[in-house]
Amino acid sequence: MQEFLPPRRLLLGPGPSMVHPRVLRALSTPLLGHLDPAFLTVMNDIQSLLRETFRTEHRFTIAISGTGSAGMEAAIVNVVEPGDAVIVGVNGVFGGRLATVVERCGGKAIRIEAPWGQIVPQEAIETALRQSGPVKAVVLVHAETSTGVRQPMESIGRLCRDHEALLIVDAVTSLGGIPVDVDRWNIDVCYSGTQKCLSCPPGLAPFTLSDRALAAIKKRRTPCQSWYLDMALVADYWAEGSRAYHHTAPISMLYALREALRLVEEEGLPARFARHQLNSEALLAGLMALGLAPLPPAEHRLPMLTCVTVPAHIDEAAVRAQLLQTFGIEIGGGLGPLKGKVWRIGLMGESCTEANVLTLLNALEELFIRSGWIATPGLALQTAARVYSRTR
Ligand SMILES: *Cc1c(COP(=O)(O)O)cnc(C)c1O
Numbered sequence: 001m002q003e004f005l006p007p008r009r010l011l012l013g014p015g016p017s018m019v020h021p022r023v024l025r026a027l028s029t030p031l032l033g034h035l036d037p038a039f040l041t042v043m044n045d046i047q048s049l050l051r052e053t054f055r056t057e058h059r060f061t062i063a064i065s066g067t068g069s070a071g072m073e074a075a076i077v078n079v080v081e082p083g084d085a086v087i088v089g090v091n092g093v094f095g096g097r098l099a100t101v102v103e104r105c106g107g108k109a110i111r112i113e114a115p116w117g118q119i120v121p122q123e124a125i126e127t128a129l130r131q132s133g134p135v136k137a138v139v140l141v142h143a144e145t146s147t148g149v150r151q152p153m154e155s156i157g158r159l160c161r162d163h164e165a166l167l168i169v170d171a172v173t174s175l176g177g178i179p180v181d182v183d184r185w186n187i188d189v190c191y192s193g194t195q196k197c198l199s200c201p202p203g204l205a206p207f208t209l210s211d212r213a214l215a216a217i218k219k220r221r222t223p224c225q226s227w228y229l230d231m232a233l234v235a236d237y238w239a240e241g242s243r244a245y246h247h248t249a250p251i252s253m254l255y256a257l258r259e260a261l262r263l264v265e266e267e268g269l270p271a272r273f274a275r276h277q278l279n280s281e282a283l284l285a286g287l288m289a290l291g292l293a294p295l296p297p298a299e300h301r302l303p304m305l306t307c308v309t310v311p312a313h314i315d316e317a318a319v320r321a322q323l324l325q326t327f328g329i330e331i332g333g334g335l336g337p338l339k340g341k342v343w344r345i346g347l348m349g350e351s352c353t354e355a356n357v358l359t360l361l362n363a364l365e366e367l368f369i370r371s372g373w374i375a376t377p378g379l380a381l382q383t384a385a386r387v388y389s390r391t392r
Pocket of ligand 1: 015067068069070072094141143144145170172173193194195202
């Protein structure tokens with residue numbers, strides 16, 4: 001067998017995103033033992049950088065071993081006990097998954113459904129909290145990657161506190177691309193993933209718990225059904241001064257995350273958010289010039305994930321295949337009820353640049369002209385360029 005050399009790709013799908021050379025270099029640094037004092041400083045650094053990124057003072061802020069889904073599983077499995085009622089906003093794939101995990105923990109999932117492409121209305125959450133008796137937690141997806149919807153989060157935490165429910169938030173796609181204000185929004189459990197706007201390979205799940213969440217976990221009547229993701233045990237490894245063996249930390253991934261978070265810190269969160277916003281506006285302007293309409297309404301669109309509906313005369317899967325084969329560009333198709341109907345274009349972290357926006361629009365234009373779907377070359381590029389020139 002020969003060495004595997006991956007073809008060159010521009011990753012503009014719903015994840016993973018492009019990875020900075022400095023992060024790749026960190027991945028290949030020599031290993032340390034996971035209890036080596038030199039490695040413990042790496043963990044301390046990650047904790048403090050993650051607190052900045054989550055905008056939280058929570059002492060319990062760590063990186064869980066596993067992808068974003070491990071963060072999701074950890075959030076639910078530690079909080080939810082058999083018989084607990086949990087309100088879950090379901091307006092796409094990830095809300096649906098969260099409800100399933102709640103049920104696998106023996107919880108009662110109270111689903112608040114909203115159409116795919118729309119937000120979960122706060123009034124519906126409020127009504128459910130008032131009518132459902134004691135509720136253990138409210139679970140929401142901040143950035144629904146299957147539809148490109150941005151869930152408003154500012155005042156839901158307060159509402160949850162009034163009803164003595166914990167607030168659990170999926171910030172897998174949002175962290176590092178739009179504000180995730182854990183403390184100001186009164187979020188009790190928040191998790192993310194490394195492969196989206198943090199631009200690190202998939203493999204770790206940033207995770208933070210409030211004191212209220214920790215107290216609820218301590219008060220459990222039954223032990224957490226997962227041993228690997230039991231935060232009461234994992235806490236002893238991450239706690240300074242203790243660092244007791246639980247499982248071997250994924251050393252190389254933690255090196256990589258530390259470097260990815262250093263890059264976030266160097267750029268600064270406000271500049272990073274502005275970059276995601278500007279590039280997504282230019283991308284969407286160009287896509288609309290090609291006749292592609294965004295799925296979510298203007299006030300609830302994510303900058304790092306643009307979801308556009310594809311007109312029926314366009315074979316969306318064939319275009320995606322050509323983008324990959326001819327131009328080496330990856331974008332995403334639709335999931336579930338949106339399969340075959342939308343494209344999901346990610347501008348996440350390192351992938352989010354003006355050069356990438358113009359490269360993708362040029363490639364799409366080229367394919368659209370070849371198929372006779374548009375006649376004027378350059379229109380999408382000009383429209384996008386106008387957005388950039390507006391800001392200079
Ligand atoms: C990608 C994603 C996940 C799952 O993360 P993995 O790294 O694929 O395990 C969970 N929630 C949302 C909103 C996501 O976009």
